[in-house]
Amino acid sequence: MTLEGKVCVVTGGARGIGRTIVETYAAAGAKAVYAIDMGFGGFEKMSTTHASVKSVVLDVTDSAAVNAAVEQIRTDEGRIDVLVNNAGITRDNLIQKMSDDEWNAVIAVNLTGVFNMARAVGPLMMEQGEGAIVNMASIVALTGNVGQSNYAATKGGVVSLTKTWAKEFARRGAKVRVNAIAPGFIRTPMTEKVPEKILDAMIGKTLLGRMGEPEDVASAALWLASDAASFVTAQVISVDGGLVI
Numbered sequence: 001m002t003l004e005g006k007v008c009v010v011t012g013g014a015r016g017i018g019r020t021i022v023e024t025y026a027a028a029g030a031k032a033v034y035a036i037d038m039g040f041g042g043f044e045k046m047s048t049t050h051a052s053v054k055s056v057v058l059d060v061t062d063s064a065a066v067n068a069a070v071e072q073i074r075t076d077e078g079r080i081d082v083l084v085n086n087a088g089i090t091r092d093n094l095i096q097k098m099s100d101d102e103w104n105a106v107i108a109v110n111l112t113g114v115f116n117m118a119r120a121v122g123p124l125m126m127e128q129g130e131g132a133i134v135n136m137a138s139i140v141a142l143t144g145n146v147g148q149s150n151y152a153a154t155k156g157g158v159v160s161l162t163k164t165w166a167k168e169f170a171r172r173g174a175k176v177r178v179n180a181i182a183p184g185f186i187r188t189p190m191t192e193k194v195p196e197k198i199l200d201a202m203i204g205k206t207l208l209g210r211m212g213e214p215e216d217v218a219s220a221a222l223w224l225a226s227d228a229a230s231f232v233t234a235q236v237i238s239v240d241g242g243l244v245i
């Protein structure tokens, strides 16, 4: 699968799943891959490996900064072909212990951040007549999870937004595809905090008997971004080794 000539934007691109998507897109021949993140400790090294990778320090919750960054990319590249809304955080707690700050922080990044990016990029893709948006949901959107009221609400919202934008951005003949990926348990800095006991229990329930790797999710993100998925939109693709069936 190739992304030859495509201009791609990936949020949360400094580490974990996002970073692997950035590397995968660059290796697939993308003309430019804009990796957006709050900071890039150690990330510069990667930019030298792939000349097409450009790092942009940006907080996706800041809508004015998002609009300015997207406008800059449009000025520099003339178009945006692929947007991956991957930036996400967790602030887990049982609901009775969950603070306003924990609730608001997760809503701000996982939901408002995704909205900010799509509002800036979606209409531009409509103008171009084509584009692909990939939103990072979670199996938690489908199953719920104890201690994750904030996270589950945002990932459920991401699934609804995916279907809404698939309809909204496909109007007037525009071939803008919007899909979501629902990863299971993937080995990244985010899941480093999850206690071993819980991870072992999850692996026990996973048909393929292992945690996922960022590459497992990046392959799905490559397919959805590529023309190989040109008749696929409004879908939620689980990449979870058969954890949720």
Ligand SMILES: NC(=O)c1ccc[n+]([C@@H]2O[C@H](COP(=O)([O-])OP(=O)(O)OC[C@H]3O[C@@H](n4cnc5c(N)ncnc54)[C@H](O)[C@@H]3O)[C@@H](O)[C@H]2O)c1
Binding pocket: 011, 012, 013, 014, 015, 016, 017, 018, 036, 037, 038, 039, 058, 059, 060, 061, 085, 086, 087, 088, 089, 109, 113, 136, 137, 138, 139, 182, 183, 184, 185, 186, 187, 188, 189, 190, 191
């Ligand atoms: N790891 C998993 O098991 C798993 C499972 C399901 C879904 N997901 C989802 O996949 C996505 C990536 O997860 P990950 O495990 O790679 O996480 P991670 O914590 O390793 O990486 C997330 C990246 O997002 C960036 N980020 C956070 N807030 C930001 C903001 N306001 N603006 C810009 N960037 C910001 C972080 O700096 C970080 O580089 C998230 O949306 C997450 O919810 C992960």
